[in-house]
Amino acid sequence: MAGVCSAPRTSRTVVIGVNWLGDTVMSLPALAALRKWLPQEEIHVVCPTPLSDLVRMAQVADQVWGWPEGNRRRINLLRSIEAGRAILFPNSFRSAWIVMWAGVPKRWGYAGQWRSLMLNPCVPALRRPKGSHHSELYLELLRAMGWSGQAAPVQLRVPEEARKRAFEALGARAFGTRLVGICPGAAYGPAKRWPLERFADAARGLIRSYGVKVVLMGSSAEREELNRMAEDLGQDALNLAGRTDLPGLAALLSQCDLLLCNDSGPMHLAAALGVPVVAVFGSTDPVATAPLGPHRIVSLGLACSPCFRRSCPDGNYRCLLGVQVEDVLNAAQQFLG
The missing domain is CATH 3.40.50.2000 (Glycogen Phosphorylase B;)
Structure with missing residues (x-):
């Protein structure tokens, strides 16, 4: 050939x-x-x-x-x-x-x-x-x-206008304190989504242990439920779900000291920006689709996973529900402790 x-x-x-x-x-x-x-x-x-x-x-x-x-x-x-x-x-x-x-x-x-x-x-x-x-x-x-080289590193250049919008949206949170982004969604299906209430509990643990501020990100369809989560977390949380385009999301992620998420597009985007990631994996393969950047993956490694299903064929979602808040907080300690 x-x-x-x-x-x-x-x-x-x-x-x-x-x-x-x-x-x-x-x-x-x-x-x-x-x-x-x-x-x-x-x-x-x-x-x-x-x-x-x-x-x-x-x-x-x-x-x-x-x-x-x-x-x-x-x-x-x-x-x-x-x-x-x-x-x-x-x-x-x-x-x-x-x-x-x-x-x-x-x-x-x-x-x-x-x-x-x-x-x-x-x-x-x-x-x-x-x-x-x-x-x-x-x-x-x-x-x-015919190519025989080595994979080249990729650096994303966030547009300056998007950075300005991110600073405006974050306000005082952009200065003087560490930011943790939380993206609890995953477009693929429920077999990739760790329960929202556990993300909230993990956010409380990070706020309590490290004094961070939390920025919630997601689609416009997630805005209402993330509004409730932000209200429960109080003044240490800001919900920006549905308020960004892709450059805006990249700009917000670039300001974070850590992203907590599922196996999702924002996980990969954050890692490409050099932002440390703690990601919960359920039905997908943590080897094949690990983020290409600093990360810790939380996965139970059950015999039934990865099954690559959008929803659990057994209906019990053991691969996700078995992941405890403490597991995620321990993983985050590597980057915040």
Whole structure:
């Protein structure tokens, strides 16, 4: 299989990005490696519009595009980029179908999902080796193309305007005291969500033991329940759920001394910003999707996990309910004690 470096130096590559915040963060080392490997290449990334700011913050592409609605518009967007090569990080049929109909000559991606004939070259489907990280799947695709380097570090540059908004939202909490962020949500499903009342108890323990202030973060759908949590915690807590876009969330996280969370997109974002993370894992694999940064994972390692289910097939959620508040506080001590 010919290496991609045989292409003209002036060629243009379009990378099709993945669809979730956490997966996008885990794909950034591959994007950074691609940028370093082909410095003369004009690199474009196309991804879901809400995630485009994250890729821009990583400074790994010449141009970042958000997907428009509808297949025809997506095809037209790719045609307008006029790339000679596409790299498909998603394993979906749709991503390969759109790139093929856009007429991109070289279409690198993994086989599977009935899409092998739409790829050129088609890389044999890769099973992630046991004990390896999910980010390796994206790096292995580059290795199939001829790359042989080491994963490059990724540094996120938070926009200055987002930092200003974060300081305004935090007010006096941004100065003179340590901040602990709490993101108790997880979009995947209840099998990844440690009970909210235990997050509240852990917050009380951190306030009592270390004198920290707590910042609650999440989606607008979580705002009401986090308002109640903030009211219960009193003046040491501030609820900013639903009040940030992605750069704003990154700016808030960058001000934290620690993030307490589930296995979620904010977990990966915080770690990419260099913020220490204590994360509770339930149905997912703490090896495969560990945050790429300073962290402690709290997981029971039960025989039934990781099951990767969105909800517990037995209905008891033992992998989550068995994690005690004291377990989380002990993990946090490493970063706050």
